[in-house]
Amino acid sequence: AQKITQTQPGMFVQEKEAVTLDCTYDTSDQSYGLFWYKQPSSGEMIFLIYQGSYDEQNATEGRYSLNFQKARKSANLVISASQLGDSAMYFCAMREDNAGGTSYGKLTFGQGTILTVHP
Amino acid sequence: EAQVTQNPRYLITVTGKKLTVTCSQNMNHEYMSWYRQDPGLGLRQIYYSMNVEVTDKGDVPEGYKVSRKEKRNFPLILESPSPNQTSLYFCASRLSGTGRGTQYFGPGTRLLVL
Numbered sequence: 001a002q003k004i005t006q007t008q009p010g011m012f013v014q015e016k017e018a019v020t021l022d023c024t025y026d027t028s029d030q031s032y033g034l035f036w037y038k039q040p041s042s043g044e045m046i047f048l049i050y051q052g053s054y055d056e057q058n059a060t061e062g063r064y065s066l067n068f069q070k071a072r073k074s075a076n077l078v079i080s081a082s083q084l085g086d087s088a089m090y091f092c093a094m095r096e097d098n099a100g101g102t103s104y105g106k107l108t109f110g111q112g113t114i115l116t117v118h119p
Numbered sequence: 120e121a122q123v124t125q126n127p128r129y130l131i132t133v134t135g136k137k138l139t140v141t142c143s144q145n146m147n148h149e150y151m152s153w154y155r156q157d158p159g160l161g162l163r164q165i166y167y168s169m170n171v172e173v174t175d176k177g178d179v180p181e182g183y184k185v186s187r188k189e190k191r192n193f194p195l196i197l198e199s200p201s202p203n204q205t206s207l208y209f210c211a212s213r214l215s216g217t218g219r220g221t222q223y224f225g226p227g228t229r230l231l232v233l
Contacts, residue, residue, distance in 0.1 A: 004161070035222075045209060045224035091161060095222075106152065106177065107211075107222060109161035 003027065004094055006110035013082045014118050020067070021077040021113050023092030029053075031097040034075040035107065036066065039089040048090075051075060082117045089114050121146045125210050125225035132200055133233050140195045140228050142210030148223075149214060151193040155179065156207040156227075165208075168193055200232045 005024045013019040025034065036048040051059045051066045059066040067076040079086055093107040123144045132138055144151065152167035154177075164177030168187040182204055184196040193212075197204060210225040 037224075043207065043227045043229070045211075045227075047221050050221070093162075106164050106167060107154075107162070109154075109163070111159055111161045 003108045004092055004110035006092055006113050008113045009111070010114045010116070012116050012118060013079075015084060016081055018078060018080045019082055019115065021079070021090050021092075021115065023075045023077065023110060025073050025075060025092075025094050027073075027094065027096050029096045033095045033097070034066070034068070035093040035095070036064070036075075036077045037091045037093060038086075039091065039112070041088070045091075049077065079115075084117050084119060087115060087117045121223065123210055123212055123223050123225035125208075125228050127228060128226060129229045131231045131233065134201055135199050138197050138200060138230075140197075140208060140210075140230070142193045142195065142225060143191050144193075144210075144212040144223065145191065146212065146214075146223065147190065148212035149190070151187070151210065151212045152177065153183070153185065153193070153195050154209045154211065155204075156209065162209065165195070200230075202232045204230065205232045206230060 003026050007022055032053045034051045038046040038048050049059050049061045049064045049066050051068045058068050063080045065078045089112045091112045092110040095107050126141045149170045153165040154162040156162045163179050165179055165183050166177050166185040168174040171187055171190050174185050174187055187193050208228045211222050213222045
């Protein structure tokens with residue numbers, strides 16, 4: 001079964017509007033972390049935002065916020081006031097922490113969503 | 120500057136010709152790993168290392184080898200490359216432990232196997 005699912009292969013948004021990129025996950029671990037990365041056409045992986053499974057508040061980083069709904073196992077990325085430079089591939093990823101509380105750091109990635117921002 | 124470096128960035132080779140992609144980090148991170156990225160599949164882990172001389176298979180290890188003789192370096196070796204190993208490869212590192220522990224990615228290596 002897919003551990004991370006991004007159901008939107010592509011999304012379009014008008015400049016200055018907000019957009020939500022969907023991500024659902026599957027894990028039986030109680031402790032885990034959820035990440036979003038941006039990959040522009042140049043190819044590098046840029047870390048955007050992190051949400052820990054025990055964090056009570058939704059994470060925010062500037063124009064990025066993570067809508068974390070633990071019971072629904074969803075971790076949607078919200079980008080406010082879209083800019084042309086936001087056009088890129090976006091990946092949702094999960095790191096599962098074992099019962100002992102250690103983490104080997106492996107990230108499991110979704111398939112990605114290509115976001116296109118129109119002027 | 121904290122960074123992960125990979126070399127080469129681009130490589131075209133032929134089937135069966137052994138190659139090595141180097142990876143180095145300057146952050147004294149214990150944990151390092153290799154991923155490959157393919158369209159529609161996202162990134163998948165190939166191998167990882169929790170510290171010097173400690174390596175283990177990820178999700179797609181077939182056709183790859185790694186070594187971790189020094190903490191900063193984690194080379195990826197393709198002994199006999201095949202066309203299905205054409206992909207974009209990323210090296211990554213982080214401190215061990217739970218929490219935010221941001222994973223740092225290298226710039227990527229684009230490999231084409233003819």
